[in-house]
Amino acid sequence: MGNESDPKNRRHALIQMLRLGGLATATTGVGYWLSARSQHPEASEVATFEGHKSIPNDPNLPELVVAHGDDPRLLVRKSLEGLGGIKRFIAQGDVVLIKPNIGWDRTPEQAANTNPQAVAEMVKLCREAGAKRVMVADVSCNEARRCYQRSGIAEAATAEGAEVILPDSRNFKRIDMKRSLGSWQVLEPFLAADKVVNFPIAKNHELAGLTLGMKNWLGIVGGSRNWLHQDIHRSVVDLADFARPALTIIDAYRILVRNGPTGGSLSDVAVTKTLIAATDPVAADSYAAQAFWKLDSSSLPFLKIATDRGLGNKNFAKVRTRFMSLGG
């Protein structure tokens, strides 16, 4: 086309070369910048958790209350009065998590989940004590929505003004739980709460022996928590040590005497109409084991480990206990 010495052509060529040069420099620059960023992917930072405020010991009040009666709601109310009243545990403006067992797609009569009326009464007490928020949550084993629905807990707790929170995948945070546990997905409402109330149901469990209060803390953990079974007694105590509830209430209105923790048959259930409320979680477990199954730390090693850890006293006869009979 044009002459090679055409100044217009030469100018075009020069501009073209400058453009290419600029592009080459920019590409090289981006390449070096990206190359400098390269590093082996690290696991994301794991947060820690400082724990909940514990309730100071009061030598004038019992550490363990065992109430017997017909009405699960009255059992909760009276046993809390026996422990010194709800205000001892819940202050005005507190954010409270009540952690029942809502593990299985079972009705209240099948006694695989905590009694819904008892949970509802506890929600009501917390509201009366001025709690800002009362949350009810558990990490179910069976399909969570079915468990929440069929256990009757969602309905009864909502009616008393609780926030019933499903273990949605957004409701977890990875936490270094220390002890021998390491990092796990932990239920956010547990971390968000000022006070936590442990509200399990007493059931047979072939591996742990029984599932009572301390074992209930498996229910704040998500992910492959089944691995914890490989060293269940130590895991249970580590979790209880991590959780530090203000209060433990063991629902023994109905208990699963066999085929736990799922049950299913009414012949697995004994109606024992009892509620155990305690500031000493080890004594509460120990008492329930002895009273309903005649078992002690020789067959339930977690009781001994927990006592040695200083979480409480497995020798419940040595703690200040009050028995209440509410008729029936």
Add this chain to the structure above:
Amino acid sequence: MRPSTLPKLRRISQILFFVLFFVHLFGTEYRGSLKGVTGDIRLPLPYPTIFLLSDPLVALCNALASRALYRGLLWSLTILIPTLFLGRFFCGWICPLGTLNHFVGSLKSEKKRGLKLIESNRYKSWQSIKYYILIVLLVSSLFGGLTLAVMVPISLLERSLTVSILPGLNIAFNAGLDYAFQTNNGVVGFFAQGAQWLLNATMLSFRQPHFRQGFFLGVIFIALLALNLRVTRFWCRALCPLGALLGMVSRWSILGIEKSPASCDDCNRCLLHCQGGDDPIPGAQWRKAECHLCFNCVGDCPTRGIAFKFFPGTSTTRTAPQLQRRKLFTSLAAGLAALPLLRSSTSFSVERNPQLIRPPGSLDEPDFLARCIRCDACMKVCPNNALHPTLTEAGLEGLWSPMLVPRTGYCEPSCTLCGQVCPTGAIWEITAQEKAWLPSATSPNAKPIRLGTAFYDHGRCLPWAMATDCIVCEEWCPTSPKAIYLENAEVTDPLGAKKLVRQPHIDPSRCVGCGACEFACPVKDRPAVYVTSIGESRSRTNQILLQRVTNGSQS
């Protein structure tokens, strides 16, 4: 009435039924309720699969194969009877897949503009393929083969959305929400909260669903939609067996086109937006069996030369589909040959696939395959994401029918939702009491519906192979008494020390095959306990144990 009113009304109807379809699709999901329930948990919608129930092709296949009509399929008369009188109004006014094809077909396309567009909308002989597909489907249905029901349009749509499009959107929307929440920006967070509430109330699943072959089925679906960019409503014109059925049925319908060639000035505009490819243009035969009654030709004609009338003059109308005798016989022969050919391979008759665990209430395999239309509504409703489409597990004959994959989800003991939504009775509707996985006060001797039996892989099981405590399987086993029993065993740990562990065993007479043990097994990749279909109560032959007769009843 102005000529453009009819297309407008049609568009409103299409949007309405499209929305209605999604209301029902999103309603085919258990969303939980605050109300405590002692009876069966049911979906709140009375007929969550109403679009499948009112599909005349579903009803016809079902009737041919089972010689009866399953509950709810009478709804199909609400489409079939009006079609007798009016023609294929379903395709133009109601069908949600048709509406989707219509929408994609109306997008601007290089291959369809100007004269090309007009030419592409003339009747083509390949439009008769769908009639041959229909014939193959109906003939093989008569002998209990429903493989081609994968092409039932509502089935295709429900399946593609369930196993692919919606799970994909679920991932995308959640990723978007996560990103929005991570910005920690008040305004963004506020809108994200609102969006999350809205999405949770409608389309987002509580737990991210994943399905086998999700990508594959999604690509097929998107490809079928993309074909509209070449030929408007290619699926509806060439492939849809329901369209073919409705086209055949509309032969004696009383609504038809009346063309007035006198007022025609050959502008060809009646072909511009024709959906069916049925030649509404004067000078050609109007093909009634192809027409979707979209009324675009009426609206587009500048001289009002085209009108739809009851009892029109029929001189320029072709009422029956154009079929060639030789192809007709070929498709009849194909329909006859399909099932024997499919069953010549080793399938359920001689080599049952151990992985083929059917949902609770499923009929025995021949009856199941004679009813399942692969709509995969059962997969949509399963709260545990336990059901997945088969590829080869049920043979090619059973392609995309449901199977339980316990590793992704087990069968919830009291759940019977898959039977509630199954439109054809392949999964027969049962109550939790009939499922009988738990003893009931009213029928203590009811025999449970078993899906299969669990087995241990001793080489992978912790207490069996690694001297380690575990028995999570026993914890989860839902029957009472449990089907997993424990034996104390003294084992040697790696340091040579003696240790006592409890080793699990299965009692096959109690196991219902729910797969909870397999789901919960902490050996994550290939579980140490797994379920296979043996012992499933729907089959007489796929059994292990000798059945003794005592007091006149089997036990």
